[in-house]
Amino acid sequence: MGRGKVELKRIENKINRQVTFAKRRNGLLKKAYELSVLCDAEVALIIFSSRGKLYEFCSSPSMHQTLEKYERCSYGTLQANHQSAKETQQASYEEYIKLKEKHEALQHLQRQFFGEDLGRLGLEELEQLERQLGSSLGRVRSLKTRNQLDKLSELQRKEEMLLEANNILSMKLEEINAARRSHPWAAEEQNITYSNQPAHSEGSFGHLHSNGTLHLGHNPGVTAHERTVATSEQDVHSLIPGWML
Structure with a gap:
């Protein structure tokens, strides 16, 4: 007859709790020892009882040496991840600063194109702004001329169609008049x-x-x-x- 399933919860009876702790503590220490011997693994086990009494097992010569190794493996990875996240955050912040400065510069240049904030500009800067405005105005005029030429070409094409239709009608009318005069x-x-x-x-x-x-x-x-x-x-x-x- 098999054993029934034991519900995992705190044992309320103090004596039974102490007996169970002693048995399972010894079993856990035995399992740790067997694991270190059978698998050649470095095992460190630390147990504190409810009264604060320490029980430990370490397969290496020194528990302190094993703890240092644990700190290097565990906290070193955490520190590396933290450092990487910090560097990423710093790079994102620097990119934000650059974009903000560029946005402010573009806004300032836009105001200058509208004739604002020109008091702090020198002669060379004003001449450069004038050249930029002239270049922009030239492109706008070129685009406007191109659109007008396209519309003019369309109107000329329609005019040619109307003239062709008019010529056909004129020829037809002449044929009718000639036929009437000849007969x-x-x-x-x-x-x-x-x-x-x-x-x-x-x-x-x-x-x-x-x-x-x-x-x-x-x-x-x-x-x-x-x-x-x-x-x-x-x-x-x-x-x-x-x-x-």
């Missing part, structure tokens, strides 16, 4: 056709078909020449793009 009998036939068409209900002289062509009706108040001109204007307008109207 005068066409106007007579159109007049006969117009007279045979029924009058429009609203009194107008023509209407548009679904395919976009203009059908001219009979109107006593409109002459054949006016109808021909209206037909020519309709042909011209059909060639003009919607965005030019």
Whole structure:
């Protein structure tokens, strides 16, 4: 039958507590000794009882020597880490100081560009500031000129498109006028056709078909020449793009 699990808590009975301390202390010292012998390890064990009595074990010749070695390994690492953190903090602070000085210098230079804080500047410094302002102004003017040239090129391109469209319309109008002059009998036939068409209900002289062509009706108040001109204007307008109207 196995032993039950012992709950780890302070033993309230004083006698039982002292007996347990003695047993476990001896067992712990024995384990430390066995560890040092079996594994060739340097072991140091320090125990203080509840009454302040010291019990110790050290596998090395001197407990003090082992403690010094512990301090070198433990506190040396802590000190090195602390030194590294301190150096990092110092470097960050120095970088902060440099950035702050640079920021203040830039603010001072900005105020000088606006014509402020100029009383402490000498002649050479004022001339240097003047050159800097002149250089900045030149770059601004160059950029402005470039933008204006780009807009002018765009306007010229649109002008060429409009001129080309105008030339096409002019050629078309000349062709219509030439055809009308070379075939005068066409106007007579159109007049006969117009007279045979029924009058429009609203009194107008023509209407548009679904395919976009203009059908001219009979109107006593409109002459054949006016109808021909209206037909020519309709042909011209059909060639003009919607965005030019």
